[in-house]
Amino acid sequence: MRALNIATILRALCLMGTIAVAWPAPLASAQDAPLGATLRQENGFLRVQAKGREVRLESLIVRPEGVAGRLPLAIITHGRNSSSLSMGDLRATRYATLARDLARRGWLAAVVMRRGAGQSDGPLPSLTSCPAPDIAGSFGDDADDIEGALRILQARPDVDGQRVILLGESAGGATAMALIRRKPPGLRGIINVAGGLNLEGCTERGQDALVAAMTAWQGPDTVPQLWIYARNDELFPPPLVARMRKAALDAGADVRFIDLPELKPRGHIAFLHGQARHLWLREMDASLRAWGLPTLPSDRGRSFHAKLGLTTRLDAFERYFSGPGERAMALSRGKKQFRYWFGTADLETAKANALRDCGAVAPDCVIAFENDRFMLE
Numbered sequence: 001m002r003a004l005n006i007a008t009i010l011r012a013l014c015l016m017g018t019i020a021v022a023w024p025a026p027l028a029s030a031q032d033a034p035l036g037a038t039l040r041q042e043n044g045f046l047r048v049q050a051k052g053r054e055v056r057l058e059s060l061i062v063r064p065e066g067v068a069g070r071l072p073l074a075i076i077t078h079g080r081n082s083s084s085l086s087m088g089d090l091r092a093t094r095y096a097t098l099a100r101d102l103a104r105r106g107w108l109a110a111v112v113m114r115r116g117a118g119q120s121d122g123p124l125p126s127l128t129s130c131p132a133p134d135i136a137g138s139f140g141d142d143a144d145d146i147e148g149a150l151r152i153l154q155a156r157p158d159v160d161g162q163r164v165i166l167l168g169e170s171a172g173g174a175t176a177m178a179l180i181r182r183k184p185p186g187l188r189g190i191i192n193v194a195g196g197l198n199l200e201g202c203t204e205r206g207q208d209a210l211v212a213a214m215t216a217w218q219g220p221d222t223v224p225q226l227w228i229y230a231r232n233d234e235l236f237p238p239p240l241v242a243r244m245r246k247a248a249l250d251a252g253a254d255v256r257f258i259d260l261p262e263l264k265p266r267g268h269i270a271f272l273h274g275q276a277r278h279l280w281l282r283e284m285d286a287s288l289r290a291w292g293l294p295t296l297p298s299d300r301g302r303s304f305h306a307k308l309g310l311t312t313r314l315d316a317f318e319r320y321f322s323g324p325g326e327r328a329m330a331l332s333r334g335k336k337q338f339r340y341w342f343g344t345a346d347l348e349t350a351k352a353n354a355l356r357d358c359g360a361v362a363p364d365c366v367i368a369f370e371n372d373r374f375m376l377e
Contacts, residue, residue: 037065038064039062039063039065040062041061041096042059042062043093045119046112046148047152048145048149050145055115057112057113058118058119059092059112059113059149060111061099061108061109061110063108063109067106069160071158071160072106072160072293073107073110073160073186074099074102075146075166076098076109076111076172077146077168078114078117078168078172079171079172080171087116087124088117090113091119092111092113095111096111098111098272101281101325104325108158110149110153112149115141127197130199133206136209136213136217138197139174142174143178143182161186163186163188163293164186165190166179168190168191168192168193169193169272172195173195176191176192180217180218180222181217183221189226189288190223191225192225192226193228194228194230194267194268194269194270197210211247221252222252224256225253225254225255226258227257229241229260230262230263230268230270230276231260231267233267233270234267256287260276260280263276281322281323281324282319296322301320302318308376309336310336310338311336320342323343326345326350326371327343327369328350328351328354328370328371330354330359330367331367332363335361335364337362337365339358339361340354341357351370
């Protein structure tokens, strides 16, 4: 399994000056969800069974409109810390932009807040602790929540329950890995971003327990996984990640590893960090294609580059299409120049910034793309 060094890509992006800071029916395929389709958002709750009682979990669901068949399912889940008060302040809407990124790729994306987080029923499950931490055994309640949510969502008439991926950050990534040993039907892959569990005041034993959890959770029959960690992750530094990865691979797991460059202000926020997401979404697209799952067509950027008569900067042009929303591209056909912004709070900001930057090099700039929608036809 290879690690990708993409610091060069990040430097190139920064030099561009265009990065935003920031029921029953035939099965649907990636092509059935039209690129540029309107998205529909549902805010609500999932009622799952956990330890013999009904638990209400806060959820946010985003899907593309205009698709008659069933959509593949992407479940997104969050990290955690030891404070029940701060966990209660979380909301599913925090992850809405990522859910929209998945929906634009043809998925029904569901953000699921586990017990004790956001508006979900509590209490917050207790963490393992020193002197004998058992991380592998401490994620049972979290895995129960996601497994219960998975069953509810698979029963939706607009979901293809045989094509499911889980995306998790930090403890959410660990939750996803804890769940794969249960082999839930339909699970096809894991996107683990900065996944793990940090035990305060228990650094060495906690790290050993996390490595042991990788051995317990992984195996030669587990689904393929994409792991993404930044080099300056303050909770899971490279030596620890290397140990975790080795443990997983030694257990027989199929793990593709992405080595993100250092992020500012800190590395552990890669999941929603604008520049980092621009990088890891592109790697996610590559993994989804390898797993035979829907995502953006690999030739989309090249096709439009040729259609618009552009002759240079193909790689920079292609990167637009995997970028996080909200995003827009401005184009000068006269000077064959383009500029784009991504990761803004709203589409109007992305359009205004792209037009401003393009206008600095050409007088005839117009908006060519609004997110995935081509505007010049």
